[in-house]
Amino acid sequence: MIIMKFGGTLMGSASAIERSASLVAAEVRRGTSVVVAVSAMVGVTDSLLALASQAEQGDIAYANDAVTQLRIRHLSTIETLGGAPNSDTAREVRELCESLRQTVAGVALLKELSRRSRDLIVSFGERLSAPLMALALENLGVRAHHLSGGGAGLLTDGQFGNARPLPEAYPRLRERLGGLLGAGLTPVVAGFIGETTQGVTTTLGRGGTDYTATIIGAALSAAEVWTWKDVDGVMSADPRLVEGARNLAQLSYAEVMELAYFGAKVLHPLAVTPLQQSGIPLRVKGAADPDHPGTLIVAEPQIDPAHPVKAVTAIRNLAVLTVGGAGLVGVPDAFGQIFQVLAREEINVHMISQGNSQATLSLVVSQPDARRAAEVLKRDLGNSGYPRELHLQENVAVVAVVGEGMRGSRGVAARLFGAVAQANVNLLMIAQGSSELNISFAIENRDVEAAVRAAHAAFELGAQLRPA
Ligand SMILES: Nc1ncnc2c1ncn2[C@@H]1O[C@H](COP(=O)(O)OP(=O)(O)O)[C@@H](O)[C@H]1O
Ligand SMILES: N[C@@H](CC(=O)OP(=O)(O)O)C(=O)O
Structure with missing residues (x-):
């Protein structure tokens, strides 16, 4: 069936x-x-x-x-x-x-x-x-x-x-x-x-x-x-953004979740979750070419050690909110309070990055939520007795590279950020998922195409895959 x-x-x-x-x-x-x-x-x-x-x-x-x-x-x-x-x-x-x-x-x-x-x-x-x-x-x-x-x-x-x-x-x-x-x-x-x-x-x-x-x-x-x-399956990048994007033969459930989470519109972020326990494969197929096998999504796909990164993706219309001030240091509950306030307001945090010691915390939120997020943090944390600074940078995008092969593979970050710098893109913030399945970074919206194309080229994503 x-x-x-x-x-x-x-x-x-x-x-x-x-x-x-x-x-x-x-x-x-x-x-x-x-x-x-x-x-x-x-x-x-x-x-x-x-x-x-x-x-x-x-x-x-x-x-x-x-x-x-x-x-x-x-x-x-x-x-x-x-x-x-x-x-x-x-x-x-x-x-x-x-x-x-x-x-x-x-x-x-x-x-x-x-x-x-x-x-x-x-x-x-x-x-x-x-x-x-x-x-x-x-x-x-x-x-x-x-x-x-x-x-x-x-x-x-x-x-x-x-x-x-x-x-x-x-x-x-x-x-x-x-x-x-x-x-x-x-x-x-x-x-x-x-x-x-x-x-x-x-x-x-x-x-x-x-x-x-x-x-x-x-x-x-x-x-x-x-x-x-x-489209003929999940591609190495949004084909509307990268002309040379190729279709991926196999992906893991975890990889596809990361891709969807980081903006690949091709699947709902939770779509694979019901299948994980039983291991039922999910196949993304192109209606225009029904004989093409499409992308097979399973628990343990083949890994190509020469290509640790499989795909690159982007979410636009975000903002970076940086909460800081020396007073954050040593206040054990400070981060907890920040997240509580945002959760209560139903503001989704897409990505976080902690600065040196505990002095700053950068949070990526959706652009439409950004000003409200800044206001509620000011309002609700203002009374709790430690000084802070709030800085909001709007019109931001997050780009992510995803692949199970990145785990334990050296030089991925250097290759990525080298290519992004070459493309003259300014980095606002960097984060690596603890699963080592992705590296993500925030940039200005206007740099998305350049950054995605640079990352796609740096990992030779157009060439590693079987021809369509
Ligand atoms: N990595 C990707 N692989 C494939 N498609 C992608 C990717 N990133 C973005 N897309 C876009 O997602 C679209 C398919 O998603 P969507 O239109 O929501 O599908 P559907 O409505 O059939 O569920 C494609 O047309 C493509 O432009
Ligand atoms: N119609 C819903 C659900 C859906 O899955 O749509 P689509 O498969 O066209 O992305 C939506 O637009 O969100």
């Missing part, structure tokens, strides 16, 4: 959906059981987030207009897929849009958007796309049945916007999806969304359909989980 995930681009139009469905049908015809997880049509999640925040401002006209656009887009896709206006699929899409309109009207009326309401609104993207995939599969003679995340059994905790699966999700997914497969049906699960035990809709975080697929893969003990992409 295989789980197949299709992201927004591969669900983006009637022809894209037909092509994705044909990849499922080919496998089903070979006698493989397949469970499908789909994302919202490309752009839909962003539109839903935008209309939710407009509704919160009370702009009901904007929100209604946006719902109408979504309705037209999905209904016209159904029409192109050959679905009649009075088909079950079209009826379901109209009902979902009506229910979305009512939810949004409630938000506009109250001018209040909780994380919980936002999750409900954003869940409509996947709930609208799953019926379209089921229709396309039926058109190809594959008997399909679509479900929402909660309907499939994906129970989560109540961390709206960032929910995690509960242990009970696994047996429930096994029972519900296993039942459908046993009846000869191909389940199509709306990705990215789950449900609390009280039946409240949650989401798994941006890019969460990868995670849905691997949770299902673990629940059903799948042979492999395949996430189909518009």
Whole structure:
């Protein structure tokens, strides 16, 4: 059995959906059981987030207009897929849009958007796309049945916007999806969304359909989980940034987590976690070339000692906040307090670096959180009796090089920073993960391309890999 995930681009139009469905049908015809997880049509999640925040401002006209656009887009896709206006699929899409309109009207009326309401609104993207995939599969003679995340059994905790699966999700997914497969049906699960035990809709975080697929893969003990992409697998760098980026044959679970954490948009950072215990492989495959093996992600991939670094990645729009002052020295609790304040404000810290002795601590946070982070630190630490200085540098990016082979390998840092210096890039901060799986450094946003290209070239990442 295989789980197949299709992201927004591969669900983006009637022809894209037909092509994705044909990849499922080919496998089903070979006698493989397949469970499908789909994302919202490309752009839909962003539109839903935008209309939710407009509704919160009370702009009901904007929100209604946006719902109408979504309705037209999905209904016209159904029409192109050959679905009649009075088909079950079209009826379901109209009902979902009506229910979305009512939810949004409630938000506009109250001018209040909780994380919980936002999750409900954003869940409509996947709930609208799953019926379209089921229709396309039926058109190809594959008997399909679509479900929402909660309907499939994906129970989560109540961390709206960032929910995690509960242990009970696994047996429930096994029972519900296993039942459908046993009846000869191909389940199509709306990705990215789950449900609390009280039946409240949650989401798994941006890019969460990868995670849905691997949770299902673990629940059903799948042979492999395949996430189909518009690239032929995980590449040595974002191909939009580095022309010579090449596809990687194998990566470890840990490497892929680091890459995703440090900004490689290709997978959700937690996507591999459900697979780690059972060792189920995750394969990232390119829809344009289905015979290409793509990237195989396993616990222990082959290591090429000549190439300790496998990939380079970047996150933009960050800021460095440096907290310092001699008074930090010898205050045992100082760092603890800093992190507590930020955690309470739900400000995520991407990277940290400690200066000489304990005199300074540099923290990388998202640009939109940066000023608030500085303010709350000033406000909440101001009373605790030790002097400090706060310095904020905005418009920062973090670049990371990742590879298991770096562990114990000498000269990696020298090679990296030599190349970055040659490219005339100024370093703001450096950190090495304690796992020795990555080296990351902060630079100004405007230097990202130069730094990524320099690192890519320094480790010959374009040449080490098998030809595509
Ligand atoms: N290291 C990388 N390898 C592959 N793709 C990457 C990498 N870094 C960034 N990307 C970008 O990620 C995109 C795929 O992610 P995304 O569009 O979110 O996929 P999907 O919507 O199918 O889940 C690619 O088109 C590519 O531009
Ligand atoms: N639709 C969600 C979930 C997702 O996984 O999307 P995609 O596979 O298109 O990145 C999002 O945009 O975050």
